[in-house]
Amino acid sequence: MARPGVETIRRQQLIEATLKVIEQHGFQGATIGKIAGASELSVGIVSHYFGSKQGLLEATMRYLLSSLRHDVQALMAARPNEPRERLMAIVDANFSGVQTNAQSAKTWLAFWTQAMHSPELMRLQRVNERRLLSNLVFYLHQLMPPERALTTAQTIAALIDGFWLRAAMSEGRIEPNEAVALCKTYIDQAIYANNGVH
Amino acid sequence: MARPGVETIRRQQLIEATLKVIEQHGFQGATIGKIAGASELSVGIVSHYFGSKQGLLEATMRYLLSSLRHDVQALMAARPNEPRERLMAIVDANFSGVQTNAQSAKTWLAFWTQAMHSPELMRLQRVNERRLLSNLVFYLHQLMPPERALTTAQTIAALIDGFWLRAAMSEGRIEPNEAVALCKTYIDQAIYANNGVH
DNA sequence: TCTGTTTGAACGAATATTCAATTTATTGAA
DNA sequence: TTCAATAAATTGAATATTCGTTCAAACAGA
Numbered sequence: 083m084a085r086p087g088v089e090t091i092r093r094q095q096l097i098e099a100t101l102k103v104i105e106q107h108g109f110q111g112a113t114i115g116k117i118a119g120a121s122e123l124s125v126g127i128v129s130h131y132f133g134s135k136q137g138l139l140e141a142t143m144r145y146l147l148s149s150l151r152h153d154v155q156a157l158m159a160a161r162p163n164e165p166r167e168r169l170m171a172i173v174d175a176n177f178s179g180v181q182t183n184a185q186s187a188k189t190w191l192a193f194w195t196q197a198m199h200s201p202e203l204m205r206l207q208r209v210n211e212r213r214l215l216s217n218l219v220f221y222l223h224q225l226m227p228p229e230r231a232l233t234t235a236q237t238i239a240a241l242i243d244g245f246w247l248r249a250a251m252s253e254g255r256i257e258p259n260e261a262v263a264l265c266k267t268y269i270d271q272a273i274y275a276n277n278g279v280h
Numbered sequence: 281m282a283r284p285g286v287e288t289i290r291r292q293q294l295i296e297a298t299l300k301v302i303e304q305h306g307f308q309g310a311t312i313g314k315i316a317g318a319s320e321l322s323v324g325i326v327s328h329y330f331g332s333k334q335g336l337l338e339a340t341m342r343y344l345l346s347s348l349r350h351d352v353q354a355l356m357a358a359r360p361n362e363p364r365e366r367l368m369a370i371v372d373a374n375f376s377g378v379q380t381n382a383q384s385a386k387t388w389l390a391f392w393t394q395a396m397h398s399p400e401l402m403r404l405q406r407v408n409e410r411r412l413l414s415n416l417v418f419y420l421h422q423l424m425p426p427e428r429a430l431t432t433a434q435t436i437a438a439l440i441d442g443f444w445l446r447a448a449m450s451e452g453r454i455e456p457n458e459a460v461a462l463c464k465t466y467i468d469q470a471i472y473a474n475n476g477v478h
Numbered sequence: 479t480c481t482g483t484t485t486g487a488a489c490g491a492a493t494a495t496t497c498a499a500t501t502t503a504t505t506g507a508a
Numbered sequence: 509t510t511c512a513a514t515a516a517a518t519t520g521a522a523t524a525t526t527c528g529t530t531c532a533a534a535c536a537g538a
Binding site: 088125 | 492493494503
C-alpha cells in the first residue's frame with residue numbers, strides 16, 4: 083500500500099488541528115500557537131507547509147468544502163435516480179457527515195464571516211453555492227414549471243443556510259433531524275403547490 | 281427642544297463609527313484606532329464612555345437589535361390587524377434594514393459569529409430570536425393547526441436568516457425584494473398546504 | 479476657578495513570521 | 509551491513525508589528 087508522504091500527513095494534521103481549535107476558541111482565538119499545540123508540532127511548521135496562517139485557513143476551508151461535496155455525491159449515489167429522492171438526498175447530505183459534529187456549524191459560520199474579507203475564501207464559497215443551486219434546479223425542473231424551479235431552489239438553499247445558522251447558535255443543542263424534516267416538508271409543499279391538486 | 285447631552289451624542293457617534301468600520305474592514309479589522317478615526321474622536325474616548333472595546337461592541341449590537349425591533353413595530357402598526365398581513369409585515373421589517381444599507385448584512389453576520397464566543401452578545405441574540413419566533417407563532421396559530429404553527433414559524437425564521445446570509449455573501453448585489461417575495465411565497469404555500477383545498 | 483471632557487503618547491500583552499540551529503531520514507560507497 | 513555525507517524536516521527563540529488600555533496633561537464651558 084502506498085503510504086502517504088510526510089507532507090500529506092502533516093498538512094492533514096494541521097488542518098484537523100485548525101478545525102479543533104476554531105471549534106474551541108473561535109476564529110479569533112485560533113492562533114498559530116494553539117494550532118501548533120493541538121497538532122503537537124511546532125509553530126514554524128505552518129509556514130513551511132502552508133506559507134502562512136492565511137494559507138492554512140484557506141486549505142482548511144477547501145477541506146471542509148470538499149468533504150461536503152463528497153457527502154453529497156455519496157448519498158446521491160445511494161438513492162434511486164428520481165428527482166424527489168435526489169432532492170431529499172441533497173438535504174440529508176447537507177446536514178450529515180462532517181456536519182454531524184455538533185460544533186462544526188460554528189466553524190462554518192466563522193469561515194463564512196471570514197470569507198467576506200478574503201477574496202480567495204469568497205471564491206471557494208461561491209463555487210460551492212453555485213453547485214448546490216444548480217443541483218437543486220436540475221431536479222426541480224423535472225417536478226415543476228421552469229420558472230418556479232429557480233425560485234424554489236433559492237428558497238431551499240436559503241433554508242439550508244438558515245438552519246445551519248440556527249444550529250450554530252444553539253450551542254450543541256443541535257437537532258439536525260428536525261432541520262432535515264422541515265426542509266423536506268418544504269420541498270413536498272413546493273412540489274405540491276406548483277403542480278396543483280393531483 | 282431638549283438637546284441630547286454630550287454623552288448621548290458621543291455614544292451614538294461611536295456606535296455609528298463602529299458600524300461603518302465593521303462594514304468596511306470586518307469584525308477583526310475593527311480596531312479602536314479605526315473607530316476613533318471614523319468618529320473623528322480620540323482613542324481614549326472609548327474607554328471613557330464604554331469602559332472597553334467589548335462594551336462598545338455590545339452597545340452597538342444592542343443598537344442594531346433595537347433598530348430591528350422598532351422596524352417591526354412600525355411596519356406592523358401600519359398594516360391591518362389580520363394574521364396574514366402581520367406575517368407579511370414581519371418579513372418586510374426583517375429586510376428593511378438591508379435596503380437601507382446594502383452592507384449591513386455583513387455587520388449582522390459579524391455579530392452573529394462574535395456572539396458565539398461572548399455570553400452577553402449571545403444572550404441579546406437569543407432574546408431577539410425568541411421574539412421573532414413567538415411573534416410568528418402567534419399569528420400562524422390563527423391560520424393553521426397549532427402543531428403546524430411552530431414548525432412553520434421555525435421554517436420562516438430559518439428562511440429569513442438564510443436570505444440574510446445570502447445577502448451578506450452577494451457583496452452589494454443584494455436583492456432584498458426577491459428575498460421578501462420568496463419568503464412571502466413560502467408563507468402562502470404553508471397556509472395553503474395546512475388548510476387543504478378551499 | 480472648577481468641573482467635566484478630550485486627547486494621544488506611552489506601555490504592555492499578544493501574535494504572525496522568520497531563520498539559524500538541531501534532529502531525522504535517505505543515500506550510496508566501502 | 510555499516511557509516512559518513514547529504515538532504516529534508518522540524519524546532520522554537522528572537523523579531524517586528526499590531527492593538528487595547530491607561531493616564532497625566534490640555535482643554536472648554538459655566
